[in-house]
Amino acid sequence: DQQVKQNSPSLSVQEGRISILNCDYTNSMFDYFLWYKKYPAEGPTFLISISSIKDKNEDGRFTVFLNKSAKHLSLHIVPSQPGDSAVYFCAASVPLYNQGGKLIFGQGTELSVKP
Amino acid sequence: GAVVSQHPSWVICKSGTSVKIECRSLDFQATTMFWYRQFPKQSLMLMATSNEGSKATYEQGVEKDKFLINHASLTLSTLTVTSAHPEDSSFYICSARDKSYGYTFGSGTRLTVV
Numbered sequence: 001d002q003q004v005k006q007n008s009p010s011l012s013v014q015e016g017r018i019s020i021l022n023c024d025y026t027n028s029m030f031d032y033f034l035w036y037k038k039y040p041a042e043g044p045t046f047l048i049s050i051s052s053i054k055d056k057n058e059d060g061r062f063t064v065f066l067n068k069s070a071k072h073l074s075l076h077i078v079p080s081q082p083g084d085s086a087v088y089f090c091a092a093s094v095p096l097y098n099q100g101g102k103l104i105f106g107q108g109t110e111l112s113v114k115p
Numbered sequence: 116g117a118v119v120s121q122h123p124s125w126v127i128c129k130s131g132t133s134v135k136i137e138c139r140s141l142d143f144q145a146t147t148m149f150w151y152r153q154f155p156k157q158s159l160m161l162m163a164t165s166n167e168g169s170k171a172t173y174e175q176g177v178e179k180d181k182f183l184i185n186h187a188s189l190t191l192s193t194l195t196v197t198s199a200h201p202e203d204s205s206f207y208i209c210s211a212r213d214k215s216y217g218y219t220f221g222s223g224t225r226l227t228v229v
Contacts, residue, residue: 041223042222043208043220046217046220049217099164100147100164100172100212101147102161103161103210103218105158105161107157108157
């Protein structure tokens with residue numbers, strides 16, 4: 001049972017334009033949602049997170065939107081840069097009191113930003 | 116910031132042998148550590164959750180006797196792949212959770228069983 005889903009395996013965007021990465025989830029108990037950037041054979045790098053009680057969080061070029069009723073979140077990157085090219089993972093955390101606060105990851109979306 | 120050191124970064128072993136992977140939190144005490152594995156172009160799949168001084172909690176389908184996890188201190192967790200086989204070849208990543216820093220990931224270990 002895939003609790004966190006990223007339905008787009010890849011996304012190609014022109015430099016300077018907006019990149020929008022999407023993520024859906026099924027478990028209403030998730031308390032935080034996080035986005036990570038990852039390169040092959042490396043650990044994930046944290047980008048931005050959002051609490052389940054918020055609907056938007058912004059950090060520089062990165063903004064995460066959360067729609068709880070639709071169980072959907074998205075990561076916006078504006079403007080996109082070639083250095084943003086990587087695999088992006090959406091993750092959701094279970095509350096600490098429940099199963100130790102583990103993180104569940106989506107399948108990832110490979111972003112390619114063309115110069 | 117928080118740093119998690121994972122060693123080795125890559126290892127090749129013969130089928131039937133055991134391999135130990137270490138995960139250390141360098142500047143904070145990790146109350147909980149998580150172990151993931153990732154196959155090429157796939158998601159990070161949670162294998163188990165370990166809490167210092169207690170037994171690890173394994174995810175469904177993960178063999179606890181094959182993937183031994185020890186979390187003997189607040190700064191060290193180890194994953195031992197016992198009697199490794201080629202199908203165990205994968206990328207293993209640890210993560211430490213702390214109340215202040217949230218989740219911090221190690222750099223991963225590429226295991227190849229020949």
